[in-house]
Amino acid sequence: MELRLLFLLFCSSLLVLPTHLTLSSAAKDTDTHLLQPTDQRRDGCISVLLTQQGIDFAKDVLIGKAISSLIPIQLDDIEKSVKIPLVGTVRIRLSDITINEATVGSSRAQAGRPGIQLVASGITAQMSLKWKYSYKVWFVEISDHGVASVQAEGMRVGVIAGVKEDGGTLKLSVLACGCQVEDVSIDVHGGASWLYQAVVDAFQNTIKSKVEKAVAKKITDGIAKLDTKLQSIPKLINIDRTAALNVTFVSDPIFQSSSVDLQIDGLFTSLGNALAPAYHRVGRGASLYYDDESRMIGISLHEDVFNSAATTYFNAGYMDWKINKLPDQSLLNTAAWKDVYPELYKLYPDDDMTLDVKSASPPVITITEDDGNAAIALDVTVKVLNATQVLPVACVSVAINASCTPQILGNNLTGVLDMRSFKLSPKWSNIGNLQTPLLEEMVSTVLGSIFIPYVNSHLARGFPLPVIHGFAIADGEIKCMDSSLIIRSDIALT
Numbered sequence: 001m002e003l004r005l006l007f008l009l010f011c012s013s014l015l016v017l018p019t020h021l022t023l024s025s026a027a028k029d030t031d032t033h034l035l036q037p038t039d040q041r042r043d044g045c046i047s048v049l050l051t052q053q054g055i056d057f058a059k060d061v062l063i064g065k066a067i068s069s070l071i072p073i074q075l076d077d078i079e080k081s082v083k084i085p086l087v088g089t090v091r092i093r094l095s096d097i098t099i100n101e102a103t104v105g106s107s108r109a110q111a112g113r114p115g116i117q118l119v120a121s122g123i124t125a126q127m128s129l130k131w132k133y134s135y136k137v138w139f140v141e142i143s144d145h146g147v148a149s150v151q152a153e154g155m156r157v158g159v160i161a162g163v164k165e166d167g168g169t170l171k172l173s174v175l176a177c178g179c180q181v182e183d184v185s186i187d188v189h190g191g192a193s194w195l196y197q198a199v200v201d202a203f204q205n206t207i208k209s210k211v212e213k214a215v216a217k218k219i220t221d222g223i224a225k226l227d228t229k230l231q232s233i234p235k236l237i238n239i240d241r242t243a244a245l246n247v248t249f250v251s252d253p254i255f256q257s258s259s260v261d262l263q264i265d266g267l268f269t270s271l272g273n274a275l276a277p278a279y280h281r282v283g284r285g286a287s288l289y290y291d292d293e294s295r296m297i298g299i300s301l302h303e304d305v306f307n308s309a310a311t312t313y314f315n316a317g318y319m320d321w322k323i324n325k326l327p328d329q330s331l332l333n334t335a336a337w338k339d340v341y342p343e344l345y346k347l348y349p350d351d352d353m354t355l356d357v358k359s360a361s362p363p364v365i366t367i368t369e370d371d372g373n374a375a376i377a378l379d380v381t382v383k384v385l386n387a388t389q390v391l392p393v394a395c396v397s398v399a400i401n402a403s404c405t406p407q408i409l410g411n412n413l414t415g416v417l418d419m420r421s422f423k424l425s426p427k428w429s430n431i432g433n434l435q436t437p438l439l440e441e442m443v444s445t446v447l448g449s450i451f452i453p454y455v456n457s458h459l460a461r462g463f464p465l466p467v468i469h470g471f472a473i474a475d476g477e478i479k480c481m482d483s484s485l486i487i488r489s490d491i492a493l494t
Contacts, residue, residue, distance in 0.1 A: 045267055047262070047300040048298070049299075051297065055258075059108075072100055087135060087194060090133050094199075111260045116160070118159055120156070144191055155180065156180045157180075170249055173223075270312050295488040297491055301413075301484065302483060302485075322356055326449060331442070337353070351385055353382060359377065359378060363375065363376045367482070369481060380446075407478070408473070409462060411472045417459060424439065473487070
């Protein structure tokens, strides 16, 4: 089972922007880590909170990629007529003006109303261009050409990106974008002695203006392309042939002064004809409490996520087992059951048996402040293999109360199921009355040797935590709260 949740797609995509940004002002929102839904806001079953630590980490990692996506930048040609003493009027044309390299002095990314604010300062850009001039002396035209190196210094670029939920995806827009260049130095290679000063005087401000406009346009175009990618994000992620995870966004992101809160549907749904479970609750309360700023990311998984998975797989028939092998195989012979069902051995002496275990209803999973609890209802049907016939002879109901301790193993969310208690009651019997105490001991043996190990073997495979665009959960820790499982973690590169 491979699950590539899109928790970080929005965050990591936005944070590609820090290297090409300029901001007008910083957000002044009051910092908060108790996220209360508003009347207009719908809670998802998966909540993701990216803290300032996480924003800064992603920004620093992706800054090089962002620059490489911008470079090279091609500027429009420039042509001017310049009056040169002792020479006259000279037409000078600059072409193939290209920003080839850029280094960033510092950058910052901050969440706040109305969106993500990103700034990069102290940028130095290396440029190259070709020059050509011509003028006439009497009836003779004199011309020359060559190259020049240009350095734009003290650049400051920034953007304010707004993000809205739109039909389950995120709509990204540019609310403000700009670029400022403090100084431009030009080094002309070749040409007449007067050319250097003429180019500096005539073209310095024009080059600055061209750079500012070209960078701003490149940023705007890049965000438009990024928005197109966001719209193409699938709304369902296939888990296997049976189930998919709904990863649509259910509300606008909430931008605090040092965090971004995302609400994702997060429910499992069937890929077949079974009806998808409906668990959404509008305004059910705080979805994620996160009180650890030193961690980069917080993820809240509401118990409805696990219940929707249980319902989906129950409807698909995955929670039925046929037990025909046990560590103690003698338990699957009527001789071992003659004290439990006295009539069984009389009617079918020394016949082999099978146990059909069926879930009577989807397991009900609750999360408390201590751990996770699972209420499991099973029907166990005893069948006798008599000659060529398989004969159902009795059925009992088993109600299991189990605890599940969540763990993080590598990049997987895993768990261990422990049976706390169980109760059984007869449903029907063709072989007379049963001896309940002896049956409880027998069922306890079967559950302990088959059912619980089987479930734990699947839990050990884990529920893969977010892996997207080279990022993964690292050093995660788990806390159980009322109705939600909280994961606090740093982010690692993969």
